[in-house]
Amino acid sequence: MSQTPLTTLLVANRGEIACRIMRTAKAMGLTTVAVHSAIDRTARHVREADIRLDLGGAKAADSYLDIDKLLAAARASGAQAIHPGYGFLSENAGFAQAIAEAGLIFLGPPASAIEAMGSKSAAKALMEQAGVPLVPGYHGAAQSLETFREAAARIGYPVLLKASAGGGGKGMKVVEDEGQLAQALASAQREARSSFGDARMLVEKYVLQPRHIEIQVFADQHGQCLYLNERDCSIQRRHQKVVEEAPAPGLSAALRQAMGEAAVRAAQAIGYVGAGTVEFLLDARGDFFFMEMNTRLQVEHPVTEAITGLDLVAWQIRVACGEPLPLRQADVPLRGHAIEVRLYAEDPAHDFLPSTGTLALYREPLLGPGQRIDSGVSEGDEVSPYYDPMLGKLIAWGEDREQARQRLLALLAGMAVGGVKSNLGFVQRILAHPAFASAALDTGFIPRHQADLLPAAEALPEAFWQSAAQAWLAHAGAAPRADDADSPWAAVSGLRLGLPTRRVVALQCEGVERVVELPAAAAAASPYPAAQLCEPQAIRRGDALYLHWQHDWYPLRAVDPARHAQGDTAQAGGLSAPMNGSIVRVQVAPGEQVEAGAALVILEAMKMEHSIRAPHAGTVSALLCKEGDMVSEGTLLVALEAGDGA
Known part of the structure; x- marks a missing residue:
């Protein structure tokens, strides 16, 4: 296969990228090695590997970021090469250097190239010398x-x-x-x-109304460097990409060539080898500016693979082993259009806060033409506060952009996620939005269309509760004679001696309880078995029934209709942790008066900071946390008495 013998590959990462890399490695006949933290022992990437090694620890610093442990794992497994994936140590020059010094193959660029681009400040100076335009x-x-x-x-x-x-x-x-x-x-x-x-x-x-365009570059060890077209990554929230597509809509061949050649100059200026991405801001006048270079494989690489028909991980392996690039620039394919969305465990209704817990429901649909899913989780897995909350990526290719968009919408419609909050409905609303359909893209897309994409929370309508009750009867009204569906005792409607034909169902959904009374016709329209229920979709998991309603999945549970409705049990005036995380800063003291909106505590989760702010003016009556504390979702952090602020 290559000039350097390679039989075993260690993937120094987790989640969907580890699974994706191992898929190609296995197809190339390689033995795959997974490493994992203490809390990832049963994770999907571990289950799919040929060899599994425990790094210990829970935090990334004690596992996936520990270079000595990773090198020891490579030695113990007999791996000749290490793929860093993305995130973690993928752009750490010290890691690349340590691998080289250990006599192993690093599936990435030389340490010198990572170091050159690792500092954005130094990279700007290099790009200026290479003639790449700067912001x-x-x-x-x-x-x-x-x-x-x-x-x-x-x-x-x-x-x-x-x-x-x-x-x-x-x-x-x-x-x-x-x-x-x-x-x-x-x-x-x-x-x-x-x-x-x-x-x-x-x-x-800060360039106003920019598009985020990035060029996929690839270089070998023989001085050749190509650009594999471009991707548009303008749909973002918190500067994090949500939707990516290739090629960039409306980009002329001349502009594609100009940006591609600038990206190649950037890569050649640092002696680059392997897969990399040069990111640009493109303004409405067609001017583009260098932002940064990511010296690794990107999350969104599948859309480039879809329009070129190339396997970029296979290219990484071959190039790292000394093989030359198999194509010339003029031969790089560009066929059709591809769109990718990132599926996150997060709550779009609450400022995209990460959501942690058990993935009680996770179902992927059967794939149709042009559809692909790269995921790193399975039903029953835990979404931890220690790592990035991305569950996977959904990708669709089409002969044109509209076909790709429709195929991706169909793919998303078949997904089911429950037990944690997700952005599943949010990305469906993006793809279905008329502005996205017409390719009116820039990095302000989400804020500009926020009213449509993030509608204000409203009470669930009566139609929801009626559908919920019908679904509950269809799924919970199990026949006493499961072995004889034709038995009269298997029916949930029809003759009831001394009993009404109306059905009453008491349900709870996301803290709201309702007693729903279904008329006879509606009750009779909930036949057993549950598989006959077509609209809306519902899936039973344990004591919960997940109902698909307007792109989202809602958990339903039974309650005792006879008991009195319970009020809010949260401590009055209490401010709780919205997710699992650690307290990195406490900005108030007991007795301090604060104004509405004042930041009281800063919580870090999944390497992002989240401010716990005062919902109203008042006085801090108690401080129930300190800097350095690890807290769970719902933990009371601050008690705030209403009153006049300072």
């Missing part, structure tokens, strides 16, 4: 607040603070005016230090 900004070594204040004033607000050593939206803040700068800088520095161990920041002009 106005400050990328210097001085890191004082006054330095950033002067730079922002010179650049002009709004500005964007970015972690110099980071990516993925972590350590990134938009600052609208000087009054926001100090707090935003401090928060971004904390996130950067937590995620990357490096608090250095840079600041750039």
